[in-house]
Amino acid sequence: xxxxxxxxxxxxxxxxxxxxIDEAYFSAARTLGTLLxxxxxxxxxxxxxxxxxxxxxxxxxxxxxxxxGVIPRFMVEQGWHHTGMSQLLIVNDMHERKxxxxxxxxxxxxxxxxxxxxxxxxxxxxxxxxxxYLNPIILLNTKGYFTPLLEMxxxxxxxxxxxxxxxxxxxxxxxxxxxxxxxxxxxxxDSSVRKFAAI
Numbered sequence: 001x002x003x004x005x006x007x008x009x010x011x012x013x014x015x016x017x018x019x020x021i022d023e024a025y026f027s028a029a030r031t032l033g034t035l036l037x038x039x040x041x042x043x044x045x046x047x048x049x050x051x052x053x054x055x056x057x058x059x060x061x062x063x064x065x066x067x068x069g070v071i072p073r074f075m076v077e078q079g080w081h082h083t084g085m086s087q088l089l090i091v092n093d094m095h096e097r098k099x100x101x102x103x104x105x106x107x108x109x110x111x112x113x114x115x116x117x118x119x120x121x122x123x124x125x126x127x128x129x130x131x132x133y134l135n136p137i138i139l140l141n142t143k144g145y146f147t148p149l150l151e152m153x154x155x156x157x158x159x160x161x162x163x164x165x166x167x168x169x170x171x172x173x174x175x176x177x178x179x180x181x182x183x184x185x186x187x188x189x190d191s192s193v194r195k196f197a198a199i
Contacts, residue, residue, distance in 0.1 A: 006136065008183045010042040010068070012105035014120040015052035016113035025112055026055050028142040032109065032176040033059025039180065040065075042086075044104050046097065047071035049082040052111050057082050070100045098123060107136040107183045109173075112145040128169045128189055129162075136186035137170045140179045146172070 015029060033056040036043050043060045045053055047069025060067045061084055069085040072093050081088060091097050102108070102124055110121040127133040139146045150172065156162045171186050173179035 006106070006184050006186070006188065008041055008106045010044050010105050011036060011183060012044040012101045012108045013053075013056050013111060014108065014113060014117045015045070015056060015111035016117055017046075017048045017051040017053055018114065019051050021051070021112075022143065024143050025052055025145075028140060028176050029055035029111055030059040032056055032111070032140065032179065033065070034063050035176055035180045036060055037063035037065025041180075041183075042066040042068060044068045044070065044101050046101070047075075047081045047085060047088055049080060052113065054082055056111070057085060061085070068104065070097050070104075072097050102127065102133055105135065107138065107186075108133075109138045109140055109179050109183075110146075111140050112142055118149065125169050129166055131189070131191035134189040134191060136183055136188075138179050138182045138186070139170055139172050140176060141172050141174055 013032070016025070029052040033043065037060045043056060043065065045056060045067070048054060057067045057069070067085045068087045068089065069082055070089045070091060071081050073090055075081060076090055089100060091100055098120060108124050110117060121139070124133055124137055128137060141147065153162070154167070157164055157167050169189070171182045173182055
């Protein structure tokens with residue numbers, strides 16, 4: 001596979017902070033972290049010390065990779081931050097956190113998660129629709145978790161809430177290996193897409 005298409009150095013990973021979830025999700029998160037470290041790709045995430053966020057970070061760090069966490073001050077004050085990351089960037093609020101994570105990243109991979117994860121994912125998809133974020137966005141669909149969301153987004157296209165071109169904004173991977181491969185094979189988005197933003 002020719003990896004020259006995209007220069008991927010830093011990947012933003014959105015994921016759950018819940019610890020009460022199926023082991024399959026943890027397993028996929030650890031595999032993803034391991035693959036990123038092995039390929040020399042730095043991880044950017046929300047610096048949480050629990051759940052899938054921690055699982056990805058721990059795998060990256062255990063395999064000699066770089067993990068950069070971005071977290072609002074109030075969460076650090078609560079002690080919610082991972083203390084073993086390569087770098088911790090403390091920001092003022094959630095909006096600055098999301099903006100910083102996107103700005104630093106050459107691509108996004110979304111792992112399963114709750115409202116926070118879904119909200120981050122939908123926001124970056126919206127930014128890409130508006131030509132504000134041009135990099136690959138990949139959903140890692142472990143256990144078919146994102147399938148109902150994908151059906152909803154397809155419905156938005158079918159019912160003309162989104163253009164058919166917008167369905168190319170995201171890619172769907174079934175395995176961590178496939179997600180990492182897609183980082184390199186997904187073409188950058190053309191900012192002229194803005195002309196499609198208005199339906």
